[in-house]
Amino acid sequence: MTNECGRTPVSGTPEDESSAPVDFNRLSVIEERLTTGNRFSHIKTQPEFAPDRLVCVYDSRWYPPSVQTARLEIIWFENGDFSLHYHETHEDGAFDHRWDRHPSGHNTRDHIHPGPNAPTPGDDTSHPEDWRDVLSTVLTEIETRQRGFWNE
Amino acid sequence: MEDPDQDLKATDGERSTAPDFDALVSPEELVRGNRTRDDFLDAVLGLDSPATIDEIANHADHGRDAAKEYLEWFDRMGIVTRVTDSPVTYERNQEYLIWRQVQQLREQYTTDDLLEFLQTETEQDEIYRETFDAESPETVSISAHAADTDRSIESVWDALSAWKTTRRRITLLERALASAPDGTTDRHAAA
Numbered sequence: 001m002t003n004e005c006g007r008t009p010v011s012g013t014p015e016d017e018s019s020a021p022v023d024f025n026r027l028s029v030i031e032e033r034l035t036t037g038n039r040f041s042h043i044k045t046q047p048e049f050a051p052d053r054l055v056c057v058y059d060s061r062w063y064p065p066s067v068q069t070a071r072l073e074i075i076w077f078e079n080g081d082f083s084l085h086y087h088e089t090h091e092d093g094a095f096d097h098r099w100d101r102h103p104s105g106h107n108t109r110d111h112i113h114p115g116p117n118a119p120t121p122g123d124d125t126s127h128p129e130d131w132r133d134v135l136s137t138v139l140t141e142i143e144t145r146q147r148g149f150w151n152e
Numbered sequence: 153m154e155d156p157d158q159d160l161k162a163t164d165g166e167r168s169t170a171p172d173f174d175a176l177v178s179p180e181e182l183v184r185g186n187r188t189r190d191d192f193l194d195a196v197l198g199l200d201s202p203a204t205i206d207e208i209a210n211h212a213d214h215g216r217d218a219a220k221e222y223l224e225w226f227d228r229m230g231i232v233t234r235v236t237d238s239p240v241t242y243e244r245n246q247e248y249l250i251w252r253q254v255q256q257l258r259e260q261y262t263t264d265d266l267l268e269f270l271q272t273e274t275e276q277d278e279i280y281r282e283t284f285d286a287e288s289p290e291t292v293s294i295s296a297h298a299a300d301t302d303r304s305i306e307s308v309w310d311a312l313s314a315w316k317t318t319r320r321r322i323t324l325l326e327r328a329l330a331s332a333p334d335g336t337t338d339r340h341a342a343a
Contacts (some may be wrong), residue, residue: 017294019309021316022279025197025249033185037177049257049269050321052314061171064162077313086153090160092185097153102313103294115154120306132183132194139179141153148155150162 017103020079022052026131027076030054039139062146066090072142077102077129081109084138085118099138101127186212192222196232197249202241250324257328270325273318280315289315 022032031043031054041059058070073085081102088095096118101110106121113122127134162170194253195211203211209219223242226232230251233240257266285293289312297310 011255017305017309019289019294019313019316021313024253024320029197030183033183033190035261036186037182039176039182047269048301049261049265050317050324052317062173064160064166066160066162081313095154095156103309105298105304106237112156130198132180135183136179142177143173145153145156147173149160150167152161152165 020077023076023078175272199244202235202243229288256326
């Protein structure tokens with residue numbers, strides 16, 4: 001049982017453990033939208049004919065030289081579950097942050113794994129219902145971090 | 153999300169070339185696309201049950217007149233199906249979405265490409281059947297399998313989702329191949 005946004009109800013019901021195939025239609029819409037604008041240098045898909053994730057590589061102009069690469073990996077499923085993984089590489093390490101909605105042995109369906117190493121278990125949270133709100137919230141949080149590199 | 157560590161921040165010299173974040177399209181605008189059509193497409197593709205014109209206008213954040221016009225157009229395109237007349241309700245045409253994906257596969261790849269993809273996905277399906285010791289992902293319980301194999305809920309969920317994705321790809325590829333015209337000559341092979 002899912003609501004109009006395709007979100008499975010939370011709580012300890014059997015539905016809480018459901019899984020679903022990757023939503024190729026949604027990934028294709030997201031790819032089309034994110035290709036416009038200047039945030040990303042390119043978006044990779046694998047396999048190309050029906051991708052299981054979008055790898056969105058941020059343009060290096062948004063970072064000082066201390067950051068070698070930064071990308072956002074986007075996976076969305078037909079039941080509304082998702083995993084969005086932000087990853088930065090630095091000369092001496094990396095920074096990771098994940099926004100997740102999926103069954104878990106240690107968290108509610110909605111949770112985050114905060115940086116620097118996106119540890120398990122993460123923090124319980126509540127993500128927006130609409131996929132567009134989830135995605136724009138995530139992009140905004142990343143932009144806030146990007147701006148932070150340039151502040152004193 | 154955390155702020156960057158101090159040692160990663162731009163140096164005084166680098167700061168003079170700071171990028172202009174304010175020139176970016178806002179995330180809200182970016183994910184919504186820039187056309188009214190995108191708003192209505194998102195609204196109808198998100199429907200799981202029949203909805204009235206007013207409900208769809210509300211989802212799309214546009215007026216009723218625009219909703220009526222777009223829904224009539226989507227109905228002609230086969231994207232939505234009109235369910236009832238009083239009140240008028242529409243639902244998403246799931247068959248259309250599948251048909252569109254199959255058409256895209258047919259347009260972008262040769263029959264030989266599609267056969268190769270199908271071979272890869274079928275082999276992957278066989279691996280999942282052995283891994284889960286099951287004929288279909290529908291029969292696997294995430295928690296039971298996690299307990300039996302001493303794996304985490306997340307890793308079993310991840311693998312089971314991937315298996316379902318493989319199954320979905322096989323369905324799409326089989327349909328694309330079934331709709332291939334007989335005696336198609338592969339354009340790479342012919343070259």
